Amino acid sequence: MRHTSRNELRRGAAMAAAWVACCTLAACGGSKENGASQAAASAAPAGAPAAVAAAAPTGQQVFQRCAVCHQANGQGVPGSFPPLAGSEWATAANAALPIRVVLHGLQGAVTVKGQKFNGAMPAYGTMQPMSDSDVAAVLTYVRRSWGNAASAVTPAQVAEQRSATASRTTPWAPADLAPLLSSGGR
Numbered sequence: 001m002r003h004t005s006r007n008e009l010r011r012g013a014a015m016a017a018a019w020v021a022c023c024t025l026a027a028c029g030g031s032k033e034n035g036a037s038q039a040a041a042s043a044a045p046a047g048a049p050a051a052v053a054a055a056a057p058t059g060q061q062v063f064q065r066c067a068v069c070h071q072a073n074g075q076g077v078p079g080s081f082p083p084l085a086g087s088e089w090a091t092a093a094n095a096a097l098p099i100r101v102v103l104h105g106l107q108g109a110v111t112v113k114g115q116k117f118n119g120a121m122p123a124y125g126t127m128q129p130m131s132d133s134d135v136a137a138v139l140t141y142v143r144r145s146w147g148n149a150a151s152a153v154t155p156a157q158v159a160e161q162r163s164a165t166a167s168r169t170t171p172w173a174p175a176d177l178a179p180l181l182s183s184g185g186r
Helices: 006-027 052-054 064-070 096-104 132-143 153-166 174-182
Strands: 107-112 115-121
Touching: 064 132, 096 132, 096 153, 096 174, 107 174, 132 153
Parallel strands: none
Antiparallel strands: 107 115
């Protein structure tokens, strides 16, 4: 029988507490009152009335759901939750990769910036009420924050991935998405 160390127990308790907090935030839709450095109009279609643009949450606002685990500075929690700042997964040339992770979640061992993480990310795009515009806005925010310089994600790209993966009922395994990590395009 394997003996569990106190550090492993503490880490497990911290992960469980963060998971509960993350799920609680997701269930209530996260805070939509915090921060707004990204223009709301960028989440609305071109030519949309100002009221529609003002009502659409910014990527930074939607990110409040993610900040519980990935932290407001995108650095994650060492040993528990991977960083998004400099993450090859978040900034992949093929935007389908992060879109699929947000839509259906990710479970299993993943290496980000040379560090291994083994946990689970919930399916925010399908199990929580997130529109294609919300997913696009949050991913654009992530892909362009904390020194990241990846391309924007559009609601059309999210809709395309949502449709292509509509039959998926379980989180992705890292091995399922690995081919997208090295491929460009859509």
